[in-house]
Amino acid sequence: MSLSHAILGFLNYAPMTGYDLKKAFDTSVCHFWPADQAQIYRALRDLMRRGWATVEIVPQEDRPNRKVYHITDSGREELRRWLCTPTEPEDPRVPLLIKVFFAGQLADEEAVALLEAYEARLRARLEEYARIPQQAAQYAEAIQSPREVFFWALTLDYGVRLTRAAMEWTEEARRAIPNVRREK
Amino acid sequence: MSLSHAILGFLNYAPMTGYDLKKAFDTSVCHFWPADQAQIYRALRDLMRRGWATVEIVPQEDRPNRKVYHITDSGREELRRWLCTPTEPEDPRVPLLIKVFFAGQLADEEAVALLEAYEARLRARLEEYARIPQQAAQYAEAIQSPREVFFWALTLDYGVRLTRAAMEWTEEARRAIPNVRREK
DNA sequence: TGTTTATATTTGACTTGTCTTATATATGAC
DNA sequence: GTCATATATAAGACAAGTCAAATATAAACA
Numbered sequence: 001m002s003l004s005h006a007i008l009g010f011l012n013y014a015p016m017t018g019y020d021l022k023k024a025f026d027t028s029v030c031h032f033w034p035a036d037q038a039q040i041y042r043a044l045r046d047l048m049r050r051g052w053a054t055v056e057i058v059p060q061e062d063r064p065n066r067k068v069y070h071i072t073d074s075g076r077e078e079l080r081r082w083l084c085t086p087t088e089p090e091d092p093r094v095p096l097l098i099k100v101f102f103a104g105q106l107a108d109e110e111a112v113a114l115l116e117a118y119e120a121r122l123r124a125r126l127e128e129y130a131r132i133p134q135q136a137a138q139y140a141e142a143i144q145s146p147r148e149v150f151f152w153a154l155t156l157d158y159g160v161r162l163t164r165a166a167m168e169w170t171e172e173a174r175r176a177i178p179n180v181r182r183e184k
Numbered sequence: 185m186s187l188s189h190a191i192l193g194f195l196n197y198a199p200m201t202g203y204d205l206k207k208a209f210d211t212s213v214c215h216f217w218p219a220d221q222a223q224i225y226r227a228l229r230d231l232m233r234r235g236w237a238t239v240e241i242v243p244q245e246d247r248p249n250r251k252v253y254h255i256t257d258s259g260r261e262e263l264r265r266w267l268c269t270p271t272e273p274e275d276p277r278v279p280l281l282i283k284v285f286f287a288g289q290l291a292d293e294e295a296v297a298l299l300e301a302y303e304a305r306l307r308a309r310l311e312e313y314a315r316i317p318q319q320a321a322q323y324a325e326a327i328q329s330p331r332e333v334f335f336w337a338l339t340l341d342y343g344v345r346l347t348r349a350a351m352e353w354t355e356e357a358r359r360a361i362p363n364v365r366r367e368k
Numbered sequence: 369t370g371t372t373t374a375t376a377t378t379t380g381a382c383t384t385g386t387c388t389t390a391t392a393t394a395t396g397a398c
Numbered sequence: 399g400t401c402a403t404a405t406a407t408a409a410g411a412c413a414a415g416t417c418a419a420a421t422a423t424a425a426a427c428a
Contacts, residue, residue: 001414002279009286019376032281036416041377066376083287084294086301087280089309092346095186096271097216097339102193103267104332110268111335117270125273148288150364151295155281158353165349166273169342180334185384203406220386225407250406 003035004043008052008079011071015056018044018067027135028152031159044069052078100173108177115177119170126163132156187219188227192236192263195255199240202228202251211319212336215343228253236262284357292361299361303354310347316340 010016010024018041025035047053052075058066071079096118103111133156140149194200194208202225209219231237236259242250255263280302287295317340324333 002282003414006282006286009282012286012289017376019374029282029285032276032278034275034277034415036414037377038379038417039415041379079286080289083283083290084298086298087283089302089305089350090277090279091218092216092276093186093218093274094216094342095274097342098186098190098193098213099267099271100335100342101213101339102190102196102263103335104329105196105264106267114268114270118273121273145288147364150360151284151287154357154360155285157357158278158281158284158350161349161353162276162346165345166342169345173338173341176334176338180331187384201406203404218385220384221407222387222409223385225409 001043002033003039004047004052005079005082006033006035007040007043007047008071008075008082011053011069012076012079015068015070017069021069028139029155031129031132032155047075050078051075108180111177112174115170115174119167119174122163122167122170126160126167129156129160129163185227186217187223188231188236189263189266190217190219191224191227191231192255192259192266195237195253196260196263199252199254201253205253212323213339215313215316216339231259234262235259292364295361296358299354299358303351303358306347306351306354310344310351313340313344313347 006025006029007021010021016024018037021040021044022035022037025033025040029035044053047069048055051072053069053071056068056070058068096114099114100111103114106114133153136149136152140152143149190209190213191205194205200208202221205224205228206219206221209217209224213219228237231253232239235256237253237255240252240254242252280298283298284295287298290298317337320333320336324336327333
């Protein structure tokens with residue numbers, strides 16, 4: 001499970017609560033690994049069970065107690081082990097392609113509309129990506145580690161490249177559709 | 185659910201059994217939408233419940249009876265409706281990027297090895313893709329519809345483009361790593 | 369004064385997808 | 399003669415992810 005290890009990665013920076021972790025995910029890795037809040041809390045229980053994390057309960061009077069999770073030595077070992085283990089590229093699930101696969105049954109304009117709508121969403125995503133570096137700048141300054149910043153930037157670059165490739169595909173596909181003969 | 189609709193798409197070509205459908209998936213859309221056998225049979229039950237498909241039981245003496253599923257008129261309507269509905273690009277889950285995100289903690293060589301292994305797998309995938317057109321040629325001849333063939337080819341092209349983009353990323357990333365300063 | 373947002377955790381239900389096993393039989397390969 | 403493969407369906411267990419609700423309180427805003 002990638003989620004538990006992602007959590008270990010964050011806890012290795014600093015002890016955090018489930019709430020903190022949710023925010024950390026939502027402001028950093030959510031573009032390639034979104035995390036549900038319920039999932040995070042469940043994963044934390046799991047990390048405890050495996051001895052990769054411990055809790056420190058910090059009482060608060062006005063709000064629920066904070067349960068601050070700390071990575072353990074064996075957690076750090078596990079994180080390193082996992083980080084060095086080669087990863088298989090996941091086979092991507094692309095719902096749009098199912099529609100494209102059966103799009104022979106649609107009129108040209110319908111198929112083109114499908115691709116145009118998709119392209120518009122990809123463009124929006126690209127614009128989102130473009131806003132990330134500014135948001136991340138504060139983090140980068142706080143952490144003072146150009147090496148960390150470099151790897152963070154790599155993950156963004158991946159998203160940009162793949163999104164651009166998908167857009168180039170939609171553009172060419174759109175242009176090609178009107179040239180397809182209907183019958184042999 | 186995309187799976188049910190993909191099944192409707194196939195049933196719209198011809199009536200099929202669950203077994204036939206599994207083969208259809210495995211020889212066509214499995215690169216962007218793999219389907220588990222158990223899932224297919226469950227989805228067929230669901231299609232029946234919704235009135236989008238009907239069964240015809242064809243008795244056989246030597247083997248289990250064939251349950252041949254037919255798309256209904258309302259199933260055809262639903263398929264069309266679904267095909268024309270714009271699709272949101274899924275947010276991709278890329279486990280590798282979690283490792284890259286935390287790769288600042290690794291040595292240069294470890295990070296490079298991670299990317300190299302990934303690139304090798306992507307290369308293998310690209311070679312798989314290269315073999316598909318020959319396999320699909322029989323299908324294409326059987327169906328005699330250049331329009332269908334065109335859309336099928338589009339789905340393959342998507343895979344090729346995205347895989348190439350990912351490979352270009354790994355290449356550049358690998359080359360950039362040795363140039364990162366460790367401390368500020 | 370009332371509403372929204374932020375802090376903080378837990379639980380339950382549910383959907384998808386994966387993996388495994390069970391059941392039956394025929395054909396072809398070695 | 400045996401083993402693998404093809405035909406055909408069903409069901410159970412489980413992991414991962416999603417969604418929503420319950421509980422509690424403070425600060426900020428209109």
